[in-house]
Amino acid sequence: MHLTRESFSKIMEESFGSVCHGAGRKMSRTEASRKYSADKLISDLENKGIIVKGASRKGLVEETPEAYKDVQDVVNIVHNAGLAKKVARMRPLGVIKG
Secondary structure: OOOOHHHHHHHHHHHOOOOOOOOOEOOOHHHHHHHOOHHHHHHHHHHOOOOOOOOOHHHHHHOOHHHEOOHHHHHHHHHHOOOOOOOOOOOOOOOOOO
16 A cells, blocks of 8 residues: 555545554443453453453453453454554454553
8 A cells, every 4th residue: 555645645644644552442341341250251261372461350341351342343444444454463462551
């Protein structure tokens, strides 16, 4: 994808020079807390080889992966809209939220 000055100006105008920095929530923290339990979340993540540490069980459940949009869908939408260009797929080694 080659950007011309005109296409760059259009992208800047449409996006204010910014794109999403994450997938975004699809469910509120309250809804996640009602739908999911900390024990099941921790067990499910551990079965995938993911070690979970958190300040509180409530905080863990609020951040359950199911509370977020599929990041690949979001990346594809941003890429296909011409707002950003996919260059690599990364796998997180750790996540810190605070």
